[in-house]
Amino acid sequence: MPSLYRLHRAALCAAVFGIAAISTASAEEIIIGAATAQTGGLAPYDQPALAGLRMSLDELNAKGGLGGKYTVKLLIKDTRSDTAQTATVTQELIDAGAKIMITPCDADPSISAGQLTQPLGIPTLTLCGSAPVLTGAVGDVMFGTYPADNVQATAVADFAVSEGKKKVFLLTSPDSTYTANLPEYFGKVFEKKGGAIVGRGTFSMGQPDFSAEITNIKGLADKPDLIMTAAYEPDFPAFIQQLRGAGVTIPVYGADAIGTPTIKALGKLVDGVVYTAAGYAEPGSKLEAFNAAFTKYAGHAPESTYEVNGYEIGLILDQAVKTAGSDDPKAIRDAIAGLKDFEGITGKITYAGTDRMPLRPVALMRYEGGDGKHVQTLIPDAADVPAP
Amino acid sequence: MIAQQIINAVSLGGVYALLALGLAIVFSIVGLINFAHGELMTLSGYALLASLVLGFPFPVAVLVAVSCGALAAVAMERIAFRPMRGASVTSLLLTSFAVSSLLKVVFQNGISARPQAVAMPGWMTGSFSFGDFTIGVGPSISIVVSALALIALEIFLRRSVTGTAMRAAAEDFDVVRLMGIPASRIIATAFLLSGLLAGLAAMLWVAQRASVDPLMGFTPVLKAFIAAVVGGLGSLPGAVAGGFLLGIIEVLLQATLPGAIAPYRDAIVLSGVIAVLLVRPQGLIPAVRAQRS
Incomplete structure (x- = not known):
């Protein structure tokens, strides 16, 4: 053989x-x-x-x-x-x-x-x-x-200003750099472009109950037309569930950490929530x-x-x-x-x-009817981006 | 505004009370602080999610979820704690930590590390106006369910034979056994009740948080532990009092602290707990007899 x-x-x-x-x-x-x-x-x-x-x-x-x-x-x-x-x-x-x-x-x-x-x-x-x-x-x-957070925040702030938003409430948590600083970067850009910060609130990550904070938001003399937060899972679902449950309809904007299937699956609850992503698949x-x-x-x-x-x-x-x-x-x-x-x-x-x-584009997205819809993609002007 | 915050406080306190009571029932009888109590909540949460995904109507899903919590508690006792019966407090405590860690990893790897959204029915996120303030449906349900559960438990413990035996066992287990009441039944019932309470608390918790995740049991069991200690370990009325006290303090601090101090809220709450324990080392409403160690 x-x-x-x-x-x-x-x-x-x-x-x-x-x-x-x-x-x-x-x-x-x-x-x-x-x-x-x-x-x-x-x-x-x-x-x-x-x-x-x-x-x-x-x-x-x-x-x-x-x-x-x-x-x-x-x-x-x-x-x-x-x-x-x-x-x-x-x-x-x-x-x-x-x-x-x-x-x-x-x-x-x-x-x-x-x-x-x-x-x-x-x-x-x-x-x-x-x-x-x-x-x-x-x-x-x-x-x-x-x-970066300051780049994302600038993109969201630019968008909020372009929509005619004037007064923002910032919800932060000192427990992580992300949750503590991102809304503050937003606030800096927003103020520079003519907006005002009408209130600030804090939460602890993993906090079960947002009712006190929400009651404070409802009681603000100067009503915000936007709430900006970098809260993510599981805090973001809890916050928005309790916020809407308390009858508050003020729009809530966030950043990249809420661009997830979990948040999307919240459906109607997150309608109108704006967030960021590294890109959009056109x-x-x-x-x-x-x-x-x-x-x-x-x-x-x-x-x-x-x-x-x-x-x-x-x-x-x-x-x-x-x-x-x-x-x-x-x-x-x-x-x-x-x-x-x-x-x-x-x-x-x-x-x-x-x-x-890195300098790179930021995609702005908005939840509508249980789906993430593309709003726009932009690279914010470097001069607008607040220093870290 | 103040009325609103009081409702918030009572609603949160009610959930803490249910949780603390679950811990206290088991502790009063077996001398075990079950740190896996939180995972019973997680399990109930996932059971709710699964039932909803399977298309069960909402009330049925809640029923399934709460029963799952109760059965899981009994299974936990049978598998993990019964072999350890009579072991020292430390061994029991470590066993409960082990069960807790094990379940967390099983949830993470078996289901998903990512929180899963639970779509609560629309009416639960609604609110109704009452004079010039609005009350959320969620907090109202929370208050009503906590109150009903506490009353039902009280009736069970006062009026039924098993309930009476359990109260007696909390005071002196040996004498109860001498009366011919099987120890295993008392202990299993204690776990069943604690599982039921965990399941109920989980429903209220998930209703307010709209998601379940593998680690969701950690914070509640910690709060429940604090509440149970403040109230007096092993004392059932103490656990309820501790739960409400903790909920009220947390909400009041959150509502009133100025922004700069707000991040220290938990530190202030825990300092308050230490202060209470300095004045009343056995807790607000001490257990009838000191625990065997």
């Missing part, structure tokens, strides 16, 4: 060469550490973003890896949405040889991870942490990827094509724009490694910092000239 014998030899040959091929690949391997929340309060944000990142890395690996050269090995560890645990797993990932670090969708854990990566010069990208103070709090290795757009490809990849449609944002992180890294021409963390960092008008899926992304929070 010579033919079988030959086949056997061919197989053996292939196996030997295969091993050789794999061993050369592993010599050109780059480890990306992902310290992200698989459980806890941040999981609903980190998981979609990470799914997008995995998709892009899988695609890049099929084409030879980052910069066509370095096969990516993605190591993922659960932070349990805990800031201290984030530092612990970041250290474990550094010890495992990570040359690029991915951190959760929130400033506080991302800063704790950045404290470890900064001295080593490891480029660190937050999945969708959007607090503009985030990068300054860590240093030159830390990059935001999502439109027919024929790259984002529409991405959404279709993601659906095929993950078996379900993207829940929000966190998936595409995660996917774009992969593209940014690919471009950076290509520019750097090596897997040296410092060279990759410099390459990311120098990106200008990089064509992502949602639009052009620029890091050059920023403090490492």
Whole structure:
């Protein structure tokens, strides 16, 4: 049976060469550490973003890896949405040889991870942490990827002013940078453009009851025509349920964290709520094509724009490694910092000239009849964006 | 405005009272502070969601959800706590923490880490005007349900044989057993009642929050624990008093604190709790006898 014998030899040959091929690949391997929340309060944000990142890395690996050269090995560890645990797993990932670090969708854990990566010069990208103070709090290795809070707030404020809104009530929570600062950024722009802040209220994240705050809003002598908040799940549903339950019909605007299936599923309750997204899938757009490809990849449609944002992180890294021409963390960092008008899926992304929070478009959306409707997409004027 | 805030306070206090009572019933009999009580609420919340998704009419869904809470409590006792019977307070406490963490992870990985929206019927978000202030339907239902539940429980404990046995067991379990009343039945009933209360509280909680999530049980069980301690651990009237007191203090502080101090609300509430305990170390209405340790 010579033919079988030959086949056997061919197989053996292939196996030997295969091993050789794999061993050369592993010599050109780059480890990306992902310290992200698989459980806890941040999981609903980190998981979609990470799914997008995995998709892009899988695609890049099929084409030879980052910069066509370095096969990516993605190591993922659960932070349990805990800031201290984030530092612990970041250290474990550094010890495992990570040359690029991915951190959760929130400033506080991302800063704790950045404290470890900064001295080593490891480029660190937050999945969708959007607090503009985030990068300054860590240093030159830390990059935001999502439109920053002050940029989002400026976009929403511009829109509110264009609608003729005059008086706003700001609802903040000191429990996170996002919930504390975003409405205040909004307030700054709104005041500068002729609006007035007629009241402020606070809540604790996870607070069961908003009735006292709502009664205060109802009792304001100067009635607001808009409530701006950065509350998200589960606080946002609770707030709006109790607000509408108390018979208050003042419109409520928020930002990216309420662009989720949970909020959408609230149906009539959130009619008229304006929020932001990293992009909008117009027919024929790259984002529409991405959404279709993601659906095929993950078996379900993207829940929000966190998936595409995660996917774009992969593209940014690919471009950076290509520019750097090596897997040296410092060279990759410099390459990311120098990106200008990089064509992502949602639009052009620029890091050059920023403090490492990207300049990129913001899509404004509005819930209507249980669906998110596109209002407009804009890049706010840099001069209007309040300092972090 | 003031009348409105009083309604808010009573409505929140009522939910806290139901929760604290659920903790207290079990503690008075088994000496266990069940930190997995919050997960019974979560479970009821998911049961409500599932029933609504399956197309059950709203009242049926609520019934299913509350029964699920009650049955889950009994199952929890049978599976996790019965093998630990007679163990030290610390062991029981740790067991309840373990059950709580386990259930949270099961909810997160088995259902979704993301909160799920629960569409409450439209009339529940409505409000009616009464003179010159409006009362929400939600808070009103909350007050009525809490009051009815407290009255029903009182009647059960005063008038039925099992209820009497439970009150006796809270004072001296050994004597009750000597009277020939099976311990397991008393304990199972205690868990059943606490599960019922958790289920009811969950309905009121979800009605006000419009979503269920895997971690939703944490805050309520913490508040209930505080309420039960302030009221006097193991004392049922104490738990109710503690629940209302906590709800009223929280709403009043939220309503009156100036913006700059408002973030310290929880710190102020807890300082108040410490102050109460300094004056009355056994709580507002102490249990009839000190607990066995």
